[in-house]
């Protein structure tokens with residue numbers, strides 16, 4: 001693959017039948033709309049552009065996300081949002097865990113996605129142990145205590161031959177949380193738990209989380225189905241999620257420079273693995 005080419009947003013709109021936008025780092029910075037983003041959405045709505053927001057968000061429902069976008073000036077209807085939270089229900093059903101006790105570390109909306117799959121909610125201190133643990137959100141939390149309790153639970157159940165299923169809807173390790181500020185995503189804590197379990201029991205797939213969002217295929221396939229075309233470009237700010245995921249399923253991608261990625265020129269990707277290299281660099285949404 002040659003170096004990524006610097007293009008503008010109009011080029012992408014004209015070249016592809018549909019556009020997928022990551023949310024954090026592309027449209028918003030975690031607090032406010034990024035420059036040009038609201039106007040771009042207005043323009044696409046007006047022109048009937050086929051676009052979707054494809055986000056690793058599992059902490060709020062689609063309806064809450066519509067409202068949060070609206071509070072920042074965006075007119076993005078529910079049908080244009082594909083998030084990783086909405087994949088939780090299918091994951092529980094496909095794993096045969098409907099009707100099973102589930103612990104959700106996350107928001108009420110993450111709990112709703114889990115019960116939509118037929119799971120029954122329990123808490124860590126309940127007598128009934130979870131058969132599935134969904135780590136849906138990071139946020140302020142006493143992670144050290146929770147991880148110690150989960151390590152003991154997962155370790156014992158593994159030794160009993162009845163491993164607990166671990167589900168990570170949002171595989172982002174870090175996320176932008178304001179200019180120059182980053183938060184640790186749920187993946188950071190799931191990674192710690194997996195590493196500790198591997199240290200205790202060796203490498204075993206039953207001790208690894210099922211990851212639902214970007215860069216994994218399920219969320220992209222869901223968005224492609226919605227867009228009704230594979231002639232799409234993914235616009236994102238993270239090489240390890242947006243770009244890797246697009247490359248894996250064979251769609252082109254453009255990296256922005258307003259989020260986690262800081263490379264602004266094609267030759268700055270010379271030492272980057274091909275799987276993480278986009279076709280395009282997009283400096284601005286204007």
Ligand SMILES: [Mg+2]
Nearest residue numbers: 022024025237
């Ligand atoms: Mg992002």
